[in-house]
Amino acid sequence: xxxxxxxxxxxxxxxxxxxxxxxxxxxxxxxxxxxxxxxxxxxxxxxxxxxxxxxxxxxxxxxxxxxxxxxxxxxxxxxxxxxxxxxxxxxxxxxxxxxxxxxxxxxxxxxxxxxxx
Amino acid sequence: xxxxxxxxxxxxxxxxxxxxxxxxxxxxxxxxxxxxxxxxxxxxxxxxxxxxxxxxxxxxxxxxxxxxxxxxxxxxxxxxxxxxxxxxxxxxxxxxxxxxxxxxxxxxx
Numbered sequence: 001x002x003x004x005x006x007x008x009x010x011x012x013x014x015x016x017x018x019x020x021x022x023x024x025x026x027x028x029x030x031x032x033x034x035x036x037x038x039x040x041x042x043x044x045x046x047x048x049x050x051x052x053x054x055x056x057x058x059x060x061x062x063x064x065x066x067x068x069x070x071x072x073x074x075x076x077x078x079x080x081x082x083x084x085x086x087x088x089x090x091x092x093x094x095x096x097x098x099x100x101x102x103x104x105x106x107x108x109x110x111x112x113x114x115x116x117x
Numbered sequence: 118x119x120x121x122x123x124x125x126x127x128x129x130x131x132x133x134x135x136x137x138x139x140x141x142x143x144x145x146x147x148x149x150x151x152x153x154x155x156x157x158x159x160x161x162x163x164x165x166x167x168x169x170x171x172x173x174x175x176x177x178x179x180x181x182x183x184x185x186x187x188x189x190x191x192x193x194x195x196x197x198x199x200x201x202x203x204x205x206x207x208x209x210x211x212x213x214x215x216x217x218x219x220x221x222x223x224x225x226x
Contacts, residue, residue, distance in 0.1 A: 031212050043160070043204070043216040050212060058213070090159060094212070099167075103148050103208035108159040 004109035021076040023091030032074040036087040121217035139205035143186040148208040
């Protein structure tokens with residue numbers, strides 16, 4: 001199993017350009033998440049999905065769109081990139097509930113480093 | 118709010134023991150995660166506590182007190198490779214986690 005993979009690993013954009021970040025998982029997980037991580041801000045949830053065909057807003061959704069057309073893939077789109085979107089983006093996935101109590105573990109991809117000039 | 122509080126930085130010596138504390142809001146609590154994140158890498162899962170008490174996994178242990186809204190991560194026999202950021206994350210009643218800002222641990226020889 002490759003686990004959670006992300007492409008690209010690194011990208012430089014100019015302000016106003018668009019791009020799509022791809023997250024793929026081969027663990028048959030139901031839930032997928034997109035986070036951004038910035039110094040002094042911690043991990044912040046952008047959007048998430050509780051299953052194929054569903055998406056929901058997280059803590060910082062503005063300027064981003066997502067799609068979950070296939071269970072194994074979760075795409076994050078930037079329609080018009082801004083310098084404030086310079087960050088490290090992490091995708092994560094977790095399985096349907098199997099624990100008797102509590103919540104399932106989230107497993108992270110390696111991250112995408114995005115620089116917007 | 119749903120604040121997670123943990124120290125920003127800690128320093129320890131190779132071979133020693135270090136305890137990293139985390140406090141959180143207790144309402145709607147559904148478990149507490151600890152992750153490790155090396156510089157430039159992704160967070161990796163270390164431990165999960167949903168019931169009170171101590172969970173031991175080799176050199177790492179995690180403790181939870183639900184009534185106090187308190188957890189700690191205990192690292193024994195510190196190694197240089199343990200230098201990393203340690204993230205505390207609280208689970209609520211949905212599928213989302215609330216993350217602390219992380220504790221940057223430096224292990225010195």
